[in-house]
Amino acid sequence: MQIRKKGKKEVPPVSTASLPDIVFMLLFFFMVTTVMRETSLKVTHVIPKAKEVAKLERKSLVAYIHIGPPLKPLQSIYGTEPRIQLDDAFALPSDIPTFVESVKSQTNEAEVPLLTYSLKVDVKTKMGIVVDVKQELRKANALKINYSTSRIIDKTAQ
């Protein structure tokens, strides 16, 4: 008993015409969500963890100050003590007012009060250098700061 017809019926090939569309969709998603890294890090930091963290909104209004020991290849020149990195270069606390001014000048005037200075500091750093940075920020009237921390999920709280 043969139900099927003799003629060998080929499975129609899957149309790949929509493939570009799918890829474009993904492409647009990543294009929109991507944030270009502007600086290359010269210091290493392990960010501390905390529970009471808040999200940093509007990344364009955030200026980063990195503090931590220099990267391994740079340690022969700069030593292992924690250092400050502003933009792309190592800096001293006394460079912060200039940095703040340059950040402010690059921002829309109406949005200057919304500028946040995010301190990305290694956990092993001593407070001395952080205190110096904070004092300089105060002097430069850059008062909104954010201690960058990652969130720990507290299971006992729920």
Place this chain on the structure above:
Amino acid sequence: MARSKREIQEINAGSMADIAFLLLIFFLVTTTMDVDTGLMRVLPPPILEDVPPPPPVKMRNVFVVLANSQDFLLVENDYMQVEDLKDAAKEFIIGKPGNPGDERFPEFKASQDPLIIKYFGPNYPISKQIVSLQNDRGTSYQLYIAIQDQLAAAYSEVRNEVAMNKFGKKYDELKDSKNAVDNDKAKAIRALIPQRISEAEPKEIGG
């Protein structure tokens, strides 16, 4: 003259997918998905020379937290572990409204804030609490963040409890609510329990 009716050849779109893939991979590699989180703080404005110093604060209103260079913690003249700081701070922030004579807890006063009067009545006692945090230059950043976190947790728990008792909703829910009335309530709670963490000018405490 016979015009040759030649059709314009279609451009082959087969390679479009490849081009799109190339771009896609580029953005896949460069994208960073991490959301930045952290503890928001506002620094005190710089001290101007011709401004008179602020009036002194009574010691009983101040919750003193000291951290030395050995990462030991002294809270209200007692040794303490960081993990216990939250509960101690909470106790102090709530205070004893029923027993104003207790010298260990801060004083209370009524407020003229219209929002507080609206939701809590005119004679609601408001604590004059201030948390003073002082650290040495040798204190580790890890401990400093842990202290800040514990203090922030203490404040948010007190706020949540007050909001729960008064409005039946947590403070966080009120604050994040889209409802203007809820936001007003959150504002009233903020006025009631302001987060006052004063950081003294750093000193070489040593130790």
